[in-house]
Amino acid sequence: MQAAIPRLEIRNLKRRYDGRAVVDDVSLQIMPGQVTCLLGPSGCGKSTTLRMIAGVEMQDSGSIYVDGKLICDTNFRVPPERREIGLMFQDFALFPHLSVADNVGFGLKTMDKAARRARIEDLLERVDLKRFVDGYPHQLSGGEQQRVALARALAPRPRIMLMDEPFSGLDNRLRDEIRDHTLTVLKEEDTAVLLVTHEPDEAMRMADEIALMRDGKIVQQGAPYNVYTRPLDRASVSFFSDANVLHAEVSGALAQTPFGRFLAPGVPDGTPVDIVFRPQHVRIDFDRGGKGPVPTATDGTAARATVARARFMGNESLVEFVMDYDGSTLKATVPNVFLPQPGAVMWLTIRRDRCFVFPVASRSTS
Numbered sequence: 001m002q003a004a005i006p007r008l009e010i011r012n013l014k015r016r017y018d019g020r021a022v023v024d025d026v027s028l029q030i031m032p033g034q035v036t037c038l039l040g041p042s043g044c045g046k047s048t049t050l051r052m053i054a055g056v057e058m059q060d061s062g063s064i065y066v067d068g069k070l071i072c073d074t075n076f077r078v079p080p081e082r083r084e085i086g087l088m089f090q091d092f093a094l095f096p097h098l099s100v101a102d103n104v105g106f107g108l109k110t111m112d113k114a115a116r117r118a119r120i121e122d123l124l125e126r127v128d129l130k131r132f133v134d135g136y137p138h139q140l141s142g143g144e145q146q147r148v149a150l151a152r153a154l155a156p157r158p159r160i161m162l163m164d165e166p167f168s169g170l171d172n173r174l175r176d177e178i179r180d181h182t183l184t185v186l187k188e189e190d191t192a193v194l195l196v197t198h199e200p201d202e203a204m205r206m207a208d209e210i211a212l213m214r215d216g217k218i219v220q221q222g223a224p225y226n227v228y229t230r231p232l233d234r235a236s237v238s239f240f241s242d243a244n245v246l247h248a249e250v251s252g253a254l255a256q257t258p259f260g261r262f263l264a265p266g267v268p269d270g271t272p273v274d275i276v277f278r279p280q281h282v283r284i285d286f287d288r289g290g291k292g293p294v295p296t297a298t299d300g301t302a303a304r305a306t307v308a309r310a311r312f313m314g315n316e317s318l319v320e321f322v323m324d325y326d327g328s329t330l331k332a333t334v335p336n337v338f339l340p341q342p343g344a345v346m347w348l349t350i351r352r353d354r355c356f357v358f359p360v361a362s363r364s365t366s
């Protein structure tokens with residue numbers, strides 16, 4: 001069987017500004033109907049990558065292919081308007097003087113009138129805005145305008161959609177609804193989507209695949225579940241959620257901590273390690289006359305702590321503890337409305353199967 005050809009493939013893209021590599025050897029493949037999120041902190045080079053694919057900026061080296069055909073390298077360049085790429089940005093602007101129908105039909109000028117109208121109505125139906133077909137942008141809410149922008153970008157049946165933080169101008173409740181709706185429409189069109197975002201929640205909600213970007217490089221790539229549950233390093237854990245860290249040193253492939261010993265297979269003796277875990281993987285137990293829970297094989301030793309702060313956050317509460325053993329702070333989230341008082345003494349255990357043990361090059365840089 002012939003291997004499937006990616007809808008979009010970029011190979012070894014590089015771009016420097018003022019001698020600094022802002023996109024540093026980035027390669028990616030996206031299949032038709034697949035949503036890939038380029039996720040990373042502000043300034044890591046996401047938008048620059050997108051602009052090179054769109055053709056509004058030229059790479060210093062590397063190449064871009066659509067359906068297996070070269071569209072751009074350092075010698076050859078298909079202009080942006082002939083790349084069949086749809087664009088949606090945060091500051092998407094509808095044309096204020098054009099009706100909703102004419103906004104959506106803007107890229108369909110060569111189509112005959114009846115087919116054009118049919119495509120416009122079909123898309124407006126799918127974004128649930130058919131009733132506004134003859135209205136004007138100023139009559140629509142922000143969320144409705146966003147949906148018109150999506151319909152406009154999809155109208156010419158682009159082979160690829162590039163989206164740069166397209167939902168960041170919307171308020172929270174509306175954003176979730178529009179994200180879900182947008183995803184449904186994009187999947188129906190079988191477009192390959194590259195979505196740029198700095199919000200892990202957005203990437204987890206939208207992506208089939210996440211490409212985690214840092215300092216111009218893609219450092220990890222995979223399904224959201226894999227990227228979240230098998231992070232590359234401490235920074236990757238922290239990027240997705242709060243993270244607690246214990247410092248230890250390895251001896252005999254074990255790292256000794258106040259929570260008991262952690263396996264560190266293959267790590268040489270004397271290596272400093274960070275044991276990283278998320279607040280939701282801390283278990284809390286009451287103090288029973290100065291005693292903690294009986295240790296279990298899976299959760300190791302319990303450590304005593306005092307509640308410093310507890311915040312109710314709706315579905316869960318976030319509790320900050322000061323640890324007896326060294327005065328450091330650990331965070332735990334607990335479901336529902338358990339809200340301990342500051343000063344309460346409790347015992348913490350950590351879910352061993354949810355901890356990550358990362359060797360650190362030197363303690364001073366950790």
Ligand SMILES: Nc1ncnc2c1ncn2[C@@H]1O[C@H](COP(=O)(O)OP(=O)(O)OP(=O)(O)O)[C@@H](O)[C@H]1O
Binds near residue numbers: 018048
């Ligand atoms: N035209 C330019 N000239 C000089 N430096 C630039 C230019 N465009 C971008 N940069 C720099 O390149 C780096 C990457 O920018 P880019 O916009 O790609 O990042 P980003 O990850 O999309 O960030 P954000 O999420 O804040 O948009 C930044 O440090 C930025 O200042």
